[in-house]
Amino acid sequence: MSDPQALLSVRDLSVSFRTRGGVIRAVDSVSFDVLPQQIFGIVGESGSGKSLTILSILNLIGDPNVIIAGSIRFGDQELVGAPASVMRGVRGNKIAMIFQDPMTALTPVHTIGAQIIEQIRQHRPVSASVAHQRMLDLLDAVGIPDPRQTFRRYPHELSGGQRQRAVIAMALSCDPALLLADEPTTALDVTVQAQILDLIRALRVKFGSSIILITHNLGVVAEVADRVAVMYSGRIIEQANTADLFADPLHPYSWGLLGSMPVLDGPRQRLAAIPGLPPALDNRPPGCAFAPRCRFVRAGCEIAPPPLRAGPHNVACIIDDHERASLRSERLTP
Amino acid sequence: MSNLLEVRDLTKHYTSRHGFAGKRVVRAVNGVSLDIAPGEALGLVGESGCGKSTLGRCIARLYTVTGGSVTFDGVDITRLGGRALRPIRAGLQMIFQDPYASLNPRRRVGEIIAEPLHVHHRGNQASMTARVASLLSDVGLGPDALSRFPHEFSGGQRQRIGIARALALDPKLIIADEPVSALDVSVQAQIVNLLADLQRDRGLAYLFIAHDLGVVRQIADRVAVMYLGGIVEIGPVASVFGNPAHPYTRALLDAVPVADPALTHRDRIRLAGDPPNPANPPSGCAFHPRCAAASDICRAVKPVRRVLDDGREVACHHPLAAQVDTQQA
Numbered sequence: 230m231s232d233p234q235a236l237l238s239v240r241d242l243s244v245s246f247r248t249r250g251g252v253i254r255a256v257d258s259v260s261f262d263v264l265p266q267q268i269f270g271i272v273g274e275s276g277s278g279k280s281l282t283i284l285s286i287l288n289l290i291g292d293p294n295v296i297i298a299g300s301i302r303f304g305d306q307e308l309v310g311a312p313a314s315v316m317r318g319v320r321g322n323k324i325a326m327i328f329q330d331p332m333t334a335l336t337p338v339h340t341i342g343a344q345i346i347e348q349i350r351q352h353r354p355v356s357a358s359v360a361h362q363r364m365l366d367l368l369d370a371v372g373i374p375d376p377r378q379t380f381r382r383y384p385h386e387l388s389g390g391q392r393q394r395a396v397i398a399m400a401l402s403c404d405p406a407l408l409l410a411d412e413p414t415t416a417l418d419v420t421v422q423a424q425i426l427d428l429i430r431a432l433r434v435k436f437g438s439s440i441i442l443i444t445h446n447l448g449v450v451a452e453v454a455d456r457v458a459v460m461y462s463g464r465i466i467e468q469a470n471t472a473d474l475f476a477d478p479l480h481p482y483s484w485g486l487l488g489s490m491p492v493l494d495g496p497r498q499r500l501a502a503i504p505g506l507p508p509a510l511d512n513r514p515p516g517c518a519f520a521p522r523c524r525f526v527r528a529g530c531e532i533a534p535p536p537l538r539a540g541p542h543n544v545a546c547i548i549d550d551h552e553r554a555s556l557r558s559e560r561l562t563p
Numbered sequence: 564m565s566n567l568l569e570v571r572d573l574t575k576h577y578t579s580r581h582g583f584a585g586k587r588v589v590r591a592v593n594g595v596s597l598d599i600a601p602g603e604a605l606g607l608v609g610e611s612g613c614g615k616s617t618l619g620r621c622i623a624r625l626y627t628v629t630g631g632s633v634t635f636d637g638v639d640i641t642r643l644g645g646r647a648l649r650p651i652r653a654g655l656q657m658i659f660q661d662p663y664a665s666l667n668p669r670r671r672v673g674e675i676i677a678e679p680l681h682v683h684h685r686g687n688q689a690s691m692t693a694r695v696a697s698l699l700s701d702v703g704l705g706p707d708a709l710s711r712f713p714h715e716f717s718g719g720q721r722q723r724i725g726i727a728r729a730l731a732l733d734p735k736l737i738i739a740d741e742p743v744s745a746l747d748v749s750v751q752a753q754i755v756n757l758l759a760d761l762q763r764d765r766g767l768a769y770l771f772i773a774h775d776l777g778v779v780r781q782i783a784d785r786v787a788v789m790y791l792g793g794i795v796e797i798g799p800v801a802s803v804f805g806n807p808a809h810p811y812t813r814a815l816l817d818a819v820p821v822a823d824p825a826l827t828h829r830d831r832i833r834l835a836g837d838p839p840n841p842a843n844p845p846s847g848c849a850f851h852p853r854c855a856a857a858s859d860i861c862r863a864v865k866p867v868r869r870v871l872d873d874g875r876e877v878a879c880h881h882p883l884a885a886q887v888d889t890q891q892a
Contacts, residue, residue: 274747388837418610419774420834423818427833445748448820472824489752490822491777493804499759500781502752506717 235262235302236439237286237407242299242309244281244290252296253510256281257463259299260537263407266433268440270454270471272447272486276507277460279443283409285309286441287324288316303407322352325400329412331392335384341395342368342380348402367398370435372428390421397428401436408432408440414449426453447490451475459483462507462518464534469542479544479553482519517546525556567735567768568599568622572631575614575621579842589842591617593792594631596868601735604762604769606783606800608776608815610838614792615772619738622770623657624648636735653683656729660741662721666713672699672724673709679731698727702757719750726757736768743778755781776819780804788812791849792841794868798875808871808882811850848880856881 244256256278263269273279285297301308328334345364368376371394414422458468467480488501505522516531529547537545575592592614599605609615620626632641659665676695702723743751773779787797796809807813817831834853851857868878
């Protein structure tokens with residue numbers, strides 16, 4: 230089932246929390262492949278499990294009450310249950326991460342140059358001068374103006390966009406094969422967000438990295454991702470190549486998300502909002518988690534979670550294709 | 564006067580101590596004029612630090628104003644003090660961005676919504692109870708919410724509570740400062756629809772402050788675009804968003820990611836750099852260091868707002884070509 234070309238292959242990944250009230254499964258049977266140089270987008274709302282999914286790739290959930298099950302294969306290395314010594318060689322080296330808030334990802338007491346050099350020398354046996362030159366090249370590559378002056382600055386002296394560029398430079402310092410980006414533009418203004426998205430697109434070409442991009446913004450995925458997974462309440466409910474997902478979304482939740490997004494052109498229409506809220510993780514319905522909010526809910530929906538249909542365009546919904554085509558016109562009207 | 568709100572040359576300056584260099588003046592809002600007619604929704608957009616929230620709070624008189632005037636419903640409220648402001652505030656309410664911070668965690672929802680009624684002595688206990696129940700149902704919450712505390716509600720429901728509180732005194736104008744930006748997409752759409760319905764049903768006027776242009780387009784009749792403390796373009800939403808005259812408006816629209824992969828490679832203006840620091844604004848037009856069309860006059864002379872043929876106003880020496888053509892036609 231997994232693509233032999235895949236750089237990263239996630240199979241049946243589950244993340245559960247042991248709580249006083251029992252075990253809560255926050256990520257449930259998630260599977261996807263990331264190909265070399267692919268930008269893979271994961272979209273979902275708060276609590277959908279998208280951040281936990283990528284945090285578990287680097288085993289960054291340092292809580293003894295968290296159980297990670299399933300398989301995450303990176304090349305020929307299994308990451309689930311890998312010893313700490315192995316993970317140290319992977320983190321920041323082969324797989325690097327960019328966080329949402331660049332201010333908390335950088336230490337305020339060192340210059341950005343020093344922080345990038347530290348990262349390089351942590352993983353590579355190079356001299357200080359080689360590392361210094363590499364740091365300047367990286368700052369230049371991510372579009373920081375005048376790197377020879379800017380590397381001496383502290384994070385608080387930079388704007389939000391420049392800080393995020395510095396964080397990206399740090400993530401790139403060891404030529405990672407895979408870059409994990411968790412809402413990398415959410416904290417930024419829209420004109421700066423556009424700059425950073427351009428940069429992320431260019432990185433794939435310049436550095437040849439694959440990128441997993443997590444976002445709540447469908448516009449951001451449409452702009453940069455090659456393939457998209459939509460998560461709802463801990464599961465992937467639809468997965469397809471970006472062009473297919475936006476041209477022909479199959480899951481009613483995807484329809485609702487697209488209908489909830491205000492657009493900037495065409496006639497002004499009432500938003501087709503999804504009623505209600507996502508279920509609490511400890512009180513998920515036994516069937517499809519979206520069923521209580523779904524306009525097209527039917528008897529079979531409430532029995533068991535629908536399986537993810539195989540093929541290039543996966544969807545977890547029991548509505549059959551013929552009927553879906555007739556519902557499609559209906560979904561366009563709020 | 565037919566306008567509900569008239570703002571003229573409003574300025575708000577902050578003075579900050581800056582090390583040994585002495586005082587520094589930050590011009591957060593710098594000579595802003597705008598009008599809102601009764602029942603009209605004016606959107607106010609701009610990036611962080613452009614002064615849009617400060618402007619909203621100056622109009623609500625949560626801040627003292629440095630210069631200029633604010634006239635609400637025929638009354639000059641620029642210099643009014645606490646007690647004299649109270650009757651004004653009944654007609655001018657605010658909805659805040661953070662539904663977690665704007666509700667008192669130790670009060671029950673019923674008390675939170677009734678508080679404005681108590682402050683303004685509206686009715687007796689029985690009529691207040693009935694009023695609170697009807698407000699709750701207007702914003703889509705059930706009567707069981709009355710005796711619960713804010714922490715028992717989700718973000719979207721808390722924002723509904725904040726809206727009910729703002730509606731309690733039947734205001735004429737609501738200043739909504741980023742009311743949906745803390746919410747998830749599907750919940751955001753619910754609240755946007757609710758705000759649009761309330762405006763239609765109650766004839767409310769809004770000053771709707773947001774950085775999300777799509778949300779503003781959904782609510783506003785007219786829109787004002789702010790950059791570094793000043794309004795660079797203001798006019799009907801359809802013309803400003805459909806056919807921007809100011810290069811900054813165009814760049815802002817172009818920067819919005821579109822949920823349609825077929826459109827991502829369209830021709831767009833990309834801004835370089837970051838917005839400048841309001842403590843140290845550029846000479847002439849504040850936008851000139853980032854503007855592709857900037858010329859000598861832009862660096863030297865601050866452009867004044869002028870009216871174009873379609874009624875919109877723009878502060879630019881070189882408004883975009885499409886607009887100049889329509890002006891001549």
